[in-house]
Amino acid sequence: MTDQLGNPTVVVDDLHIKYKTFTSGKKASQNRALLTRQRGIRVVHALKGVSFVAREGESIGVIGHNGSGKSTLMRAISGLIAPAQGQVFASSRPALLGVNAALIPSLSGEKNVILGGLALGLTPQQIEAKYPEIVDFADLDEFIDLPMKSYSSGMSSRLRFSIAVSREHQILLVDEALAVGDKGFRQKSEARIRAMREQAGTVFLVSHSMKSILDTCNRVLWIDHGNLKMDGDPEEVVKAYQASK
Amino acid sequence: MTPTDYEAIARDAGLERVGARPPLGQYLAEMWHRRAFATSLAKFRVQAQVSENRLGLAWIVLRPLLNAALYGTVFGIILPRDTRPDDVAFVPFVVVGVFIFEFFSKSFSDGAKSITGNASLVRSLNFPRMLLPLAQIIQQVIELVPMLLILAVIVLGFGAPLTWWWLLVIPAMVLMAMFNFGIALLAARVTVHLRDLTQVIPLITRLFFYASGIFFSLEEVLADQPAWMQKVAELNPVHAYITIVRDIMLGGHNAPGWMWAVAAIAGVVTMAVGIVFFWRAEERYGHD
16 A cells, blocks of 8 residues: 555445346346336345545545446445445545536536536635636636537536536545546646645546556556455556456 | 454544435535525526527416416306305406416425436535425526516406505415425425326326315305315415415405414424425435
8 A cells, every 4th residue: 555644534444335226137028018017126236345445645546347336436435325334434525526427408508617616515706706717627618608418528527527626625536527538638637636636635536548547546446346356556456457357 | 364443444533424414403504505506506497498488488477377267267167156256356366376376386396306307416416405495496486476476467457456465475475485395395305215206296286276276266165065174175275375365465355364374384384394304314315
């Protein structure tokens, strides 16, 4: 692990997450009668006992295959999913920034900036002061009064990132939100993440881009089928992960 | 390798459990702190709604007006004349009923969807969830204002006098907004657990519609029935709010003083129950 230990900011203690879904549990078939009851409850055990301690000044990459539980872990840390077992502790409420975190699609970018800021706990005056900075960072000046549903995925993720980092967060969770941005924006946001880390914050970064993990992180967690498979130095973990493929 | 006591580490570092539901007082304080979110959301929603339709704002008034015209015509023909109140004109009587009922039914149906319909917002940002039903009620109140203005024009057009008593409509609507907020909170939480409720809501709304005497006078219709039936029917808060507004604006003087008591108690109690009921499930919203 890291050499100099900062104060713990996030403690994840034996975290289990289960999703209940309604499924048929059988293969879909064409000739099944329409009225037969096809629902059964299937429990998906998404995280099976993950534990770790994150500290100040750490920027932690989270890697793993699709469906391994990375996004679930992020949502659990941010308190958006309740654990089935185990607990998550944090020094302040972690802010999650994800790809599917659309705000209100029918409203303009401008109104989404205001609402997002208010939901983050900024006052209307603070938002007014930060508004130019947010729009400038997202590079959306000419489109800001269009409804968000007309944005490309890259544009809306840029706007969401800018809104999320408009407030100082002690703990920021970034869930692949940078993957859709273009090169220029990615560099800008990676610089922002490094700056946040230096302000003694903790940043979690979920990504499939090993390059951006190696560029920004000083610790990597490898989640595999709901278990924490490896936790340590980025080079080592990434090498082991790539070897496993 | 000895198992690490993570809980002890967290305790020593003074960390708090994530997602824990704060005590009610703190929760309400946090809501107050972020009240601008609810008001802005309500305002933006109204604006979006206005810009989507060609007639825009007019629909807020036009819809209940068309409703009133339809119900007034249909039931004016079907129902015998003796079901109508003796002392007030039928048209303003129906219009007041339909307009005030619209405030209840929209709060109920949209309030029920306030959490499930904003799933992406709930999943991506942390804020007291009660702000969403609250925003819904604020939106209804914003839309109520033009409705009341049109209502006033119609009522005056039918020759009712404009008096200072009309100011009493404001406290009556405040009490009704509290009642509607309580209903929206109850419906919002139940819908999260049980999506099926959205299927039943139109039915419940229709039931209230007929039970609240929108296009007939409950007192006249139940006059021949046992007295307790009328008492039970009059205890329906929605009926109380409608009757109070009719009483103020049309001067029918059908609302005895105790109806204000029904209105006040229903408003305060429903809101208090709704707040506690909604708050108790705060940790569970957005998890499915």
